[in-house]
Amino acid sequence: MRIRRHPQKKKGKEDTNRVPISTKSQDLLTERLDANVKFFTDLYKDSSDIVFRPFTIGNLKAVVIYLDGLSDIEKLDELVLETLMNKQDISQTDIIQSLIDSIPISNIKKISTYTECIDAVANGNPILLLDGAKEAYALGIVKYEKRSIEEPAAETGIRGPREGFTESISVNTSLIRRIIKDPQLKMKTFHVGKYTKTKVIVSYMEGLVDQTLIKEIENRLNRINIDGVLESGYIEQFIEDNPFSPFPQVLYTERPDVASANLLEGRALIIIDGTPYTLIAPVSFFSLFQSQEDYYERFWIGTFIRFFRFIFLGIALFLPSIYVAITTFHQEMLPMALLLSVASAREGIPFPAIIEVLIMELTFEALREAGIRLPKQIGSAVSIVGALVIGQAAVQAGIVSAPMVIVVSITGISSFLVPRYSIGLSIRLLRFPIIFFAGFLGIIGVILALIILVIHLSSLRSFGVPYLSPVSTLQKNGLKDTIFRSPLWKLDFRPHLTGEFNAVRQSDNLKPSPDKEEG
Template sequence: MKKFKRTSFAPKHKVVESDETNKEIQKDIADNIEILEDLFKDCSDIVFRPFLAGRVKAYLLFVDGFIDSAAIEMHGIRQLIEDLESERITADIIKERVVSISSIDETPKLDEVVSNVLKGNTVLLVDGVTKAIIFDAKGGNRRGVSEPTTESLIRGPREGFTEALRPNTALVRHKIRSNRLKILSKDIGEETKTGIAILYVEGLAQPELVDEVLSRLDRIKIDGILESGYIEEFIEDSPWSTFPQVQNTERPDTVAANLLEGRVAIIVDGTPFVLIIPATFWQFFQSNEDYYSRFHIYTFLRLLRVFFLFIALTLPGIYVAVTTFHQEMIPTSLLFSIAASREAIPFPMFFEALIMEISFEALREAGVRLPQVVGQAVGILGALVIGSAAVEAGIVSAPTVIIVSITGIASFTIPRYNMSMSIRMLRFPLMILGGMFGLFGVVLGTLVVLTHLCKLRSFGIPYFWPVAPISFKSLKDVLVRVPWWAMDRRPSQLVKEDRTRQADNLMPSPPKVGEEGSS
């Protein structure tokens, strides 16, 4: 392992470590361009655009497709030509009087020129000037802000993150317009140089949590980061656990709400999925819509989700255990019905249920991977046709098809897809235990899962909190959702100092008789 870490991240062709790029920018622009053209040899998307600023030769360097051509024309070339014909060109003059772009910097190093060009910035080199001017004119073809496809709501904002880093941070800044919202930037990936942003609210997020997040990110040494899932696997506490320990979301309102509870968010350039840490088990059963509609309705729906969580996890195992070992627990009429339906079935109950569960998962995966219109048809028609044909052919019994269908529907009630996947995986071991040991095996497997949840941690926070360890004050936003005027404190495990969320005594009350507005 040590040998791998030492050798795999130091490629011989690494640009920023070469002797050429370690040099400083020379006064003669021809020398600089010669070095840069050699470094970007066979890179057809790197544009070297020469032009004259008065009588002085200059170059613009950028990646074709990364920049806004109109911004370069307006702020880069045209003003240089118009304003510098009679000026002695210096870096300060260019920065202060010419390039009217808000994000502007300078560097005397060629390696920083290379790095900034590859990040999508535009670099200006002028003959006789020993500093390169770097300005942000990013543009190109990017997907605009649209409604998230994986977290659709009936009531709530319709905007979702995109694949661009700065528009994503702007969406969060639009929600939290406070100077306490801090955004730190880093690059990860030896080859991809993927930009990431770490967001937290100063005074709410514990400094130890922020330091731990930065420390784990600093330890990542890899050739490329193409999606936030890469980072999730590197920073989670227990990589062998099937349960997700980092929440991901496409919604800016979800990120803003979690930042205001003392959590930290990680935005990765190139993906709309933002990471939120730390995460607890109950977070994955909460939807944004829980907080946008009346609390009575969504308290009922939360309890319904927890009930169907138990169904999705244990129902196939209980069915196999009861029909195999505990027939005396089944009502007589139902037992006769099940026995009659299984009369011609050649497989034991366990294999029958296993065949149907695997078939259901295959149909669901096929529906996801196919184009959206075709996938929906395949999922619905495949389940109906295959289920009906299997029953008529005597391969499976009708009660088994019903049990598998209820289990599948129950898994769809879990709002977060990654948690739903974990529950779907765990029901197979419980089915095996139920087929081997009956209800004792199902209970034993369920206790193992609960013990694991109680031991699991996410960035030091108990994963099953506030149920274990129990916090009665924080239970008001777990199985139930109390009214907003009753949620006056932030989570105690996350925020230690500024825990007051709102003013006291905000509970609405009807006007007294005789007051203005009373009837």
């Protein structure tokens, strides 16, 4: 597999993902409790949400440090403090043994450095410091507010599961584990961001994915050197092959069934803590126009809907520019009756067709964005009513013609058929330069824009995979699931984009046959 590698990090550049502790020896905890506590009190100065709880275990001093709002205080009081404070006249060895035997917490981790303690507190795990001990103990009693599992708002569907990812990475991984129960499902953890230290998990199916792909994803994640990661879009923009392309080279989803289906096809997931969107790599141009519902319905319906999407993709991308080209340069292409109707509608319009379409397109895009940003109760009403009122008023005022309003309306409706918001944004962006090509060169400009677009798509890669595969690479198995969706019983082989690993995914005798009448 061809992998396009990112440039290596420059030598001598400071690694901002490291905690600023000068030497390794200074990073180790000491046996003196007061010295350890002083380090943390100085570190968390003016941080009122960091709580220091000193107590004694027999004659031994101890301190628990936790972050208010991320740790379960009730379990800390009941399972830790109450258990340890009831012990009397015990030695240090007994305390360590009691931590293992007496505290009813399944997740207790021994740590020995300040860095590990800082990470534990930041993640909501209280740390227990003991006088005379060189180690601390991270107590796994995290508790913080999180959103319940709901239906995805950006990927609604008629048929299929109603549950979607949340902002909690542990919930998201459990949703995937609930679907794929095989131990070959692997999950590797990374932390990205100097200050946020955002948890990122790379998930894949061992034996189905190309390990070269996983290594490349890991290398690109390790090279990310920023202050923080607030959403999956940060990761996406740092790991894509061609950051200057308007087309997305990584797919994102908030549906566990979509993520699991891509895992079973040999792709990898990048799950980021704090966002419900999971990244999928690699992807192709055709996978951006596929919906999971295509597989839940019969293949005739799935094929018809996909074919419908690609037809309206062409309409959304080229209809305004074709209208501008014909009305400006190629009026002879229209039938006489239609030409007279368009000419009479445009009579008295003070602007040329290219200015007219730009006015309407920009207005439509402004209304669309206003509908998204406004509250849900009034957003849809503003976008629909605004389009009707402004369009009718513009026609009556003689600013634009009625055919132009129809063309822009059809174009806007066509763009809504794209199932992925990211590729829909690309179509909306590319529509404007194509209009300029048409306004200056006519139909030749539209054809030239199409050629440039195809050349650009052919040059794109998603983690080394050709963007137009399997059509550009003529992969027989992959062609069964592109514009046309073959029946599930004919999809015997896994449509690998990255290699032939465990290619057979089902038996070849699944074709349903009518029952034969007996006797």
